[in-house]
Amino acid sequence: MGNRSRGEAERSTARMEGELYKGEDYKTEFQPQNYLKTYYAFDSGTIAENEVLKFNLNNLFETFSPGGMGGDILIDIGSGPTIYQLLSACEVFREIIMSDYTELNLREVDKWLKKELGAYDWSPAVQYVCELEGDRSKWQEKEARVRRTVKRLLTCDVNQPRPLGSAQVPAADCVLSLLALECACRDVDAYRAAIQNLVGLLKPGGHLVTLVALRCCEYMVGSRKFFVLSLEQETVEKALQEAGCQVLKCQYSPIKYSEAFCLNEGFCFVVARKGPGA
Numbered sequence: 001m002g003n004r005s006r007g008e009a010e011r012s013t014a015r016m017e018g019e020l021y022k023g024e025d026y027k028t029e030f031q032p033q034n035y036l037k038t039y040y041a042f043d044s045g046t047i048a049e050n051e052v053l054k055f056n057l058n059n060l061f062e063t064f065s066p067g068g069m070g071g072d073i074l075i076d077i078g079s080g081p082t083i084y085q086l087l088s089a090c091e092v093f094r095e096i097i098m099s100d101y102t103e104l105n106l107r108e109v110d111k112w113l114k115k116e117l118g119a120y121d122w123s124p125a126v127q128y129v130c131e132l133e134g135d136r137s138k139w140q141e142k143e144a145r146v147r148r149t150v151k152r153l154l155t156c157d158v159n160q161p162r163p164l165g166s167a168q169v170p171a172a173d174c175v176l177s178l179l180a181l182e183c184a185c186r187d188v189d190a191y192r193a194a195i196q197n198l199v200g201l202l203k204p205g206g207h208l209v210t211l212v213a214l215r216c217c218e219y220m221v222g223s224r225k226f227f228v229l230s231l232e233q234e235t236v237e238k239a240l241q242e243a244g245c246q247v248l249k250c251q252y253s254p255i256k257y258s259e260a261f262c263l264n265e266g267f268c269f270v271v272a273r274k275g276p277g278a
């Protein structure tokens with residue numbers, strides 16, 4: 001067995017047979033750099049993944065352009081190692097709180113916030129959003145604005161009634177959660193509960209913004225395969241309504257990731273408003 005332990009050997013055999021990681025596994029098996037390389041290479045990456053990112057950035061731009069939604073506090077839930085989701089929102093919220101299930105993802109974000117050596121280069125995505133806003137040359141100002149606006153990095157678990165645990169966090173004007181709930185929830189009941197947990201973080205009248213990969217069952221991060229809950233657009237809308245929200249927008253696109261990385265059938269980008277009784 002050379003210098004590999006028996007445990008390691010068993011683990012790698014399990015992987016070859018297609019072990020599906022989920023839940024707690026995120027803390028040990030989800031490698032931020034592999035995730036970024038595969039899904040967020042943008043200019044130098046694969047066409048399908050670029051199209052998904054553009055769909056996402058275009059919708060975020062429409063949602064958070066000046067004159068649209070804005071306010072004091074935005075909480076991003078399941079941020080992962082990424083900051084692209086804040087490029088439009090940073091212009092219209094005073095304070096952004098980011099959060100993820102794993103410390104490693106938060107560390108990766110922190111590297112970028114502090115401009116540390118080895119931090120991910122988001123400049124192609126930043127330039128793309130600046131172009132949508134009308135001036136591609138302002139990308140460094142936007143990066144500075146994201147760095148100024150993100151005030152806290154917290155751990156979270158969407159499966160808990162209080163996803164941010166004991167952290168003292170004011171009720172939010174907006175909760176953003178992109179591509180995270182379908183990874184975190186083991187079944188539709190858990191998904192419904194997670195939506196309610198996120199709605200609980202909002203002020204009445206606040207907005208929940210979410211992007212869902214539809215009919216997805218798994219995705220790759222490096223050599224690790226992760227479970228994804230398969231969701232239909234109707235299931236997403238119904239969960240939001242049951243949680244006391246009014247669905248204001250549900251933008252469907254048939255685009256897919258590259259099959260080698262992720263099996264899904266389309267996406268929906270949803271904006272919902274928390275009702276007074278929720």
Ligand SMILES: C[S@@+](CC[C@H](N)C(=O)[O-])C[C@H]1O[C@@H](n2cnc3c(N)ncnc32)[C@H](O)[C@@H]1O
Nearest residue numbers: 078079080101102156157158178179180183184
């Ligand atoms: C596919 S990534 C999405 C990351 C990022 N939001 C994006 O748009 O690329 C899924 C994220 O969900 C997080 N996650 C997994 N289980 C979770 C849980 N129980 N609560 C909150 N986040 C969780 C993972 O750590 C990971 O960062």
